[in-house]
Amino acid sequence: MCRIGAIKSTVPVKPKLALKLMLPQQEGHDSSGFAMVMQDLYGVFADSKEKPLLSMACTARGVQRINEYMDRHGFVQLAQWVPDVVHDQALALQAMPRYVFRTYEYPEIYQYRSQKAREDLLLDTRLALRALLAEEDDGYVYSFWPDVLTLKEIGDPAAIATYFRLWDDDCRLVAKNIVVQCRQNTNYAIVRYAAHPFFLQGYTLCANGENTFFTKNREFQIPLHRGYMGFESDSQTLLYSLHYVLHERQWPIQYFKHIITPLPYEEIQHKNDAPLLMLLRETLANLEINGPNTLIGMLPDGTMINCCDAKKLRPIVIGKTPSCVVISSEVCGINAVIPQRDVGTDIYPTERELITITNDLEITRWKQ
Amino acid sequence: MEAINTQDIATNDLAWKIEYIPERCTLCGSCVAACTFAAIAFVRVDLPHKKTKLLIRQEPSLAHCCVGCGVCEKLCPSQAIRPIANPHSRQHLLTSCSGPARRGGRSNLQRQRTVDALLVGRISQMTDPSLDAERHTFDIKAPLGRILSPDKLPLQRIGDTLTITGKTPPVRWIYPLLFSDMSIGALSTHAWEAIALAVAYLNEVCHIPVRMSSGEGGMPMKLITSDKLKYMILQIASGHFGWDRIIRTIPHMPCDPAGILIKIGQGAKPGDGGLLPESKVEHHIQHIRGVPKTTLHSPPNHQGLYSIEEAVQKMHLSLHAAFGFRVPVAIKCAASSTSVAVYNNLLRDPYNICGGFFLDGVQGGTGAANTVSLDHTGHPIASTLRDCYRAAVAQGLQGQIPLWVGGGIGMTGQAAADAFKLICLGANGVFIGKLLIQLLGCVGNEYGRCNQCSTGQCPTGICTQDYRLMMRLDIDKGAEAIVNYVLTFDSELRKLMAPVGNSSLPVGRADALISTDAAIAKQLGIQYAC
Known part of the structure; x- marks a missing residue:
């Protein structure tokens, strides 16, 4: 089973805090991997926050092919972070030969184009790079977006952290938002793309659960958007639903909750907006999730969200201090990160709640 | 010698x-x-x-x-x-x-059922929990009505809320088990009343929103002008029997009916039209239908409809208009090799006006048909349904015209299992007919027993208009049997949803099914298991 977590802080924090959050929950996962998305970056990428940042893991040939593609399409490389990895055979991980974390300048013509055109360019470029690397199994592209960095690897999370020197105090990766998950093993094959958090056009999502309506979700989503692809994990559909509701339809966030876990028909009838809720339920019945799930999402503006399945079959808890909010599958993780907090203020969201946490750490509990 | x-x-x-x-x-x-x-x-x-x-x-x-x-x-x-x-x-x-020999009942040759080669094989174990059929809540409803794609919804964002700014087609959320169209005429008034009574009881006492289709034969005035009309789906078929009175009564209806069902064909006798032998056209049937005492043939096609576009424009639109665009209008066809083409046309119609596609398989029953039609024409329902669903998926239109299927549902007595498997293959709900009259006491079966529905001599008083025979059927006990069966159906449906971890209907969730027959698994696109 996955364990998921997130840290949202008013001051930039290092990945080792995320590891500190996840390692106490080790009994709940199988230490088969580590994955995180960092947003609102400082440190090495502090000066290029507006520029798209490419996160990928690949072979040497893969790097060469990516370079050729980016050159050919007018992207100019800016900052780069090359992890000073620890070569130790004893470390339990399956490392890729190269890790690329680079920011690029947009192609010149895109300097004058709209935000939407740029967003489309970044998505299409990521998909093209992914296809390029897949041709000869040369690696994986996780995200290509301004101010967002993704790191994923197979193996023991502690060993992965050692390999990338994430434990070091002088680690140059820092961010105000980190969404993290510790498990690479899916129910099926071990595939790097199956590891959440997943990312699409500014939206990040990770989930702990089994989406038993995966087939329905997937079949409905494929024709909706070219970015809805892969589907290596049944949780990916949750990211695509989030993206569809907020980005494609431009609907307010609470309707995401209404759509993935609709209210029972009988309860809808007692709501003031019953006609609308029925309309959404019947139109988007194929985006409903069923089965145990709890999810953590991060929006382009840095807002974090959390909600659960309609029967609250998977755990989640939220703890806070004046300077940070921590979300975790298990409270032991929060105890490790912010032991000094007032545990009386911890939030255990219910199956009907949608939690939003803004950049100034204001927590809203919206009830369905 | x-x-x-x-x-x-x-x-x-x-x-x-x-x-x-x-x-x-x-x-x-x-x-x-x-x-x-x-x-x-x-x-x-x-x-x-x-x-x-x-x-x-x-x-x-x-x-x-x-x-x-x-x-x-x-x-x-x-x-x-x-x-x-x-x-x-x-x-x-x-x-x-x-x-040509005539009889009623089901096909006596086509007894093999695809659903019996399917198992609910994706059981929640360890990776995710099964639900508890007794203690968890389940949301078991199915749509009847045209559902729009999300980009066509008339919604406007005002601040942090959405507002509906226009009209959308009417959609009813009903129980996924629908009582199929058996007319007054085909059935005795006692049998029809028993079924209608069961529907009212299920809705008002058991709170299970079962709906009943009237069949092509009109409705009793008392029912048309009562608030129980909301549980009824009015059927119009090629004979238009009973519709003169229905149309005239529209201004006096205290509520809208649940829906309108246009019958194009019937799975038991596709292309054969309707048939009510003269022996069953008694005085009260003449009165309801507005006909003299004669054998009543509903033509195999709707006179005046020459294309599917006309069907949409003429029948759907005029029936929608008759009820003020407040009542979903659906269509029922016999399952056929051409079903996907029909469904595609309905899905693509620019008016978004077809509120349901009812597919009737070869194992459906009938009150009267030519034996040759019963035994040698028709199409199994499972692959037709699956093909229609997958055709919709390929276009991103799944769920927009609800798929309801029937024909042999509950032949083994376990309608819930049949319904669940067909729902996983893409059906929104199922309809039953023959099973209902079997619950009333019909002894006919697909092994040649009785099947004399066409003679007017039904020994159980169900398919006859002979008052002496009708008296053999106790209306209250008949209704009670149907109610009890539906309660069992509901309980068994939960017992099938719970192991796969679903609290709402798994429409199109074919991954929940396996087949022990490789050819069936391949055709339906599900996992083969042995």
């Missing part, structure tokens, strides 16, 4: 033989009096020494053949008489010499 005419009929030529044990018979006469087909009679037999004995004998006659209904056995106080199927029967052959 004794002279004999080879054309004479013997009881061994008939499909059913009467096994009679004179030693047990008390000669009470109940069996003879109850046999609606006059298949048995008293005979006085000469014995030696000028003695005679009274016995009961089967008539060696095609006109008065035993149909195996077993009423005699049911009534006999001493188990002295019963019908037995005769494997040496020449009856099919002999009856064909006097014109």
